[in-house]
Amino acid sequence: MKKTAVVTGASSGIGEATARRLAAEGYDVVAGARRRERLDELSAKVPSIRPVTLDVTSQESVDELAAELERCDVLVNNAGGAFGMESVAEGRLDDWQRMYDTNVLGTLRMTQALLPRLIESGDGVLVLLTSTAGLVAYEGGGGYVAAKHAQSSMAGTLRLELVGQPVRVVEIAPGMVRSEGFAVTRFRGDEAAASRVYEGVPDPLTSDDVADAIAWCVTRPSHVNIDRLVMRPRAQAAQHKVHRVSG
Ligand code: 8X3
Numbered sequence: 001m002k003k004t005a006v007v008t009g010a011s012s013g014i015g016e017a018t019a020r021r022l023a024a025e026g027y028d029v030v031a032g033a034r035r036r037e038r039l040d041e042l043s044a045k046v047p048s049i050r051p052v053t054l055d056v057t058s059q060e061s062v063d064e065l066a067a068e069l070e071r072c073d074v075l076v077n078n079a080g081g082a083f084g085m086e087s088v089a090e091g092r093l094d095d096w097q098r099m100y101d102t103n104v105l106g107t108l109r110m111t112q113a114l115l116p117r118l119i120e121s122g123d124g125v126l127v128l129l130t131s132t133a134g135l136v137a138y139e140g141g142g143g144y145v146a147a148k149h150a151q152s153s154m155a156g157t158l159r160l161e162l163v164g165q166p167v168r169v170v171e172i173a174p175g176m177v178r179s180e181g182f183a184v185t186r187f188r189g190d191e192a193a194a195s196r197v198y199e200g201v202p203d204p205l206t207s208d209d210v211a212d213a214i215a216w217c218v219t220r221p222s223h224v225n226i227d228r229l230v231m232r233p234r235a236q237a238a239q240h241k242v243h244r245v246s247g
Helices: 013-024 036-045 059-068 093-120 142-161 182-186 191-196 207-218
Strands: 004-008 028-033 049-053 074-077 124-129 167-174 228-231 236-238
Touching: 004 013, 004 093, 013 028, 013 036, 013 049, 013 074, 013 207, 028 036, 036 049, 049 059, 059 093, 074 093, 093 124, 093 142, 093 167, 124 142, 124 207, 142 167, 167 207, 182 191, 207 228
Parallel strands: 004 028, 004 074, 028 049, 074 124, 124 167, 167 228
Antiparallel strands: none
16 A cells, blocks of 8 residues: 655645655655645646645644544645744734744644554654754744744654654755745745845755655655754855855
8 A cells, every 4th residue: 555645835835846756756645735726736737646625723624634544654744934024023923923823833733633643654754844944043034933943843852752653753954945935925925025035046945855855854764764954055055154146
């Protein structure tokens, strides 16, 4: 029987790329997201991807998905994102709440709901998509930096708590990824501000690069746990050290 991978936030960007890649690796993929029509398009192109309407901020929605799953070998907690670039002093409470609810509590809801299935599989892999924002702070990072640090520490805690169980806990922490939507959402729809993030940067990472890393981690032999994989484009040596070429 084919293994099943569940990917959240699978309607675009890293989630969509991961769903496609895991399908290519031979998994039955359950692709969850709120934007159902995009998932339906994806599934029409890749039949081993099953679309499921999912809102990780809703316990009911998460429970519904868990109830109809026959098995789960891999869970990729990808849903999340950044809202706003204000300083902490100017940060909006509702943005911080939303970032916490999607990135942190979304991962918690999905993990709690599917952990029994991952254990049952006898060789489960739990993937948490964090960010380099989960490792260092930066100005304007605000609630995103806070949420990603929380998610990153959740990965560490889970690994300790699950030792002895047949589940690996893998944290993927990408730096600059030019993925559909991420920066636009962060800048509240301001496309110009969003594209300045990547201006002059030769080859930021792509969603496919991150999907490739996820696929590599989950397809290692079952005794090999990649605790944390930090990845950046060659042009980004550190959060603040980005090489840009002009015009
Ligand atoms: C996104 C990377 O540098 O914008 O997760 O925080 S960064």
